[in-house]
Amino acid sequence: MMTPRVFNFAAGPAVLPLPVLEEAQRDLVSMPGVGMSILEMSHRGKFFEGVLAKTEADIRKLASVPDDYKVLFLQGGASLQFSMVPLNFLPRDGSADYVVTGAWSQKAVKEAKKVGGVKIAWTGEAANFNTVPAQGDLKLDPNAAYAAFTSNETIHGVEFKYVPETGSVPLVCDTSSDMFSRPLDVKKHALIYAGAQKNIGPAGIALVIVKDGWLKTRVDDPRLPTMLNYAIHADNTSMYNTPPVFAIYIMGLVMKWLLSIGGLEGIHAINQRKAAKLYAEIDRSGFYKGHSAKECRSLMNVTFRLPSEELEALFAKDAKAVGLDGLKGHRSVGGMRASIYNAFPEDGVDALIEFMQEFERANG
Numbered sequence: 098m099m100t101p102r103v104f105n106f107a108a109g110p111a112v113l114p115l116p117v118l119e120e121a122q123r124d125l126v127s128m129p130g131v132g133m134s135i136l137e138m139s140h141r142g143k144f145f146e147g148v149l150a151k152t153e154a155d156i157r158k159l160a161s162v163p164d165d166y167k168v169l170f171l172q173g174g175a176s177l178q179f180s181m182v183p184l185n186f187l188p189r190d191g192s193a194d195y196v197v198t199g200a201w202s203q204k205a206v207k208e209a210k211k212v213g214g215v216k217i218a219w220t221g222e223a224a225n226f227n228t229v230p231a232q233g234d235l236k237l238d239p240n241a242a243y244a245a246f247t248s249n250e251t252i253h254g255v256e257f258k259y260v261p262e263t264g265s266v267p268l269v270c271d272t273s274s275d276m277f278s279r280p281l282d283v284k285k286h287a288l289i290y291a292g293a294q295k296n297i298g299p300a301g302i303a304l305v306i307v308k309d310g311w312l313k314t315r316v317d318d319p320r321l322p323t324m325l326n327y328a329i330h331a332d333n334t335s336m337y338n339t340p341p342v343f344a345i346y347i348m349g350l351v352m353k354w355l356l357s358i359g360g361l362e363g364i365h366a367i368n369q370r371k372a373a374k375l376y377a378e379i380d381r382s383g384f385y386k387g388h389s390a391k392e393c394r395s396l397m398n399v400t401f402r403l404p405s406e407e408l409e410a411l412f413a414k415d416a417k418a419v420g421l422d423g424l425k426g427h428r429s430v431g432g433m434r435a436s437i438y439n440a441f442p443e444d445g446v447d448a449l450i451e452f453m454q455e456f457e458r459a460n461g
């Protein structure tokens with residue numbers, strides 16, 4: 098008998114839609130009409146080429162990706178994008194603007210500094226990253242090679258509710274933990290990247306959407322390793338070398354699922370409803386305290402504290418015992434983090450709220 102599935106609040110790798118897991122399981126040993134597993138077939142064969150093309154087409158449909166943008170499937174996670182972006186677009190004697198809203202943007206800054214100049218357009222470090230800047234708070238350099246921001250900080254639980262305006266400076270966004278959780282205006286960006294394992298697929302793949310025109314302005318450094326060159330991947334439709342075939346296949350199933358439930362508008366409505374319930378419970382009594390400022394609360398990663406670290410440890414332990422898994426927060430914020438990504442079921446949020454009320458009655 099299969100162990101019953103728990104409610105998985107993990108930050109990533111995270112919960113995947115059940116219909117995706119079930120279809121992958123059904124077809125794992127023998128793909129219908131092919132007679133072998135997706136894990137075993139050539140990436141140059143007709144079947145996999147079809148999987149890749151359909152996944153890309155569904156991504157384009159889902160996010161209305163304009164024709165002059167490339168969609169790339171790359172390895173190395175979002176973390177390699179921290180390096181690839183500056184290696185391709187930051188001249189050694191140039192500088193780029195970075196908006197620092199949490200642990201992930203700090204990591205992006207660290208890698209960019211190895212390549213060229215970095216100017217911090219804003220940082221929320223003094224308040225332990227509990228908010229994001231307003232447009233007017235950003236100190237932007239009109240000569241920057243690009244400006245980079247993180248639309249959702251997975252660890253701290255703060256999320257931009259607008260796309261920063263950077264004039265003629267190309268905008269780069271790390272959207273690893275809120276990709277395809279709400280409508281996305283691709284046109285406002287020069288490059289968007291996301292590690293898949295939070296919201297759009299399994300670990301082992303990063304999705305990159307990059308504007309053609311910007312690709313043409315790449316720093317032309319002959320020492321740049323081939324595999325780190327966006328243009329190579331674009332020219333070879335992500336097939337310069339063997340792509341992560343299984344991860345692309347699963348991502349394709351996730352895209353199909355997203356389209357089937359109403360696309361980005363549909364999932365956004367569900368995500369707003371789930372997050373609103375949970376934040377309302379956090380705000381209800383004062384026993385729980387949200388980490389982030391109300392106006393930039395993440396729809397994906399809900400961070401909150403309890404009155405003491407002892408109670409926080411007990412909360413995580415008792416919650417796990419009743420099938421609410423992965424609620425312990427990151428050590429840099431402490432407390433709890435409920436990651437309620439696209440695929441996280443609404444009845445799991447209801448179960449958490451019920452547990453929070455019982456826990457408060459017993460320990461408040």
Ligand SMILES: *Cc1c(COP(=O)(O)O)cnc(C)c1O
Nearest residue numbers: 174175176201251271273274292
């Ligand atoms: C998880 C995460 C990353 C790192 O992703 P990897 O795929 O593990 O490299 C980067 N940025 C954000 C916002 C993330 O949530």
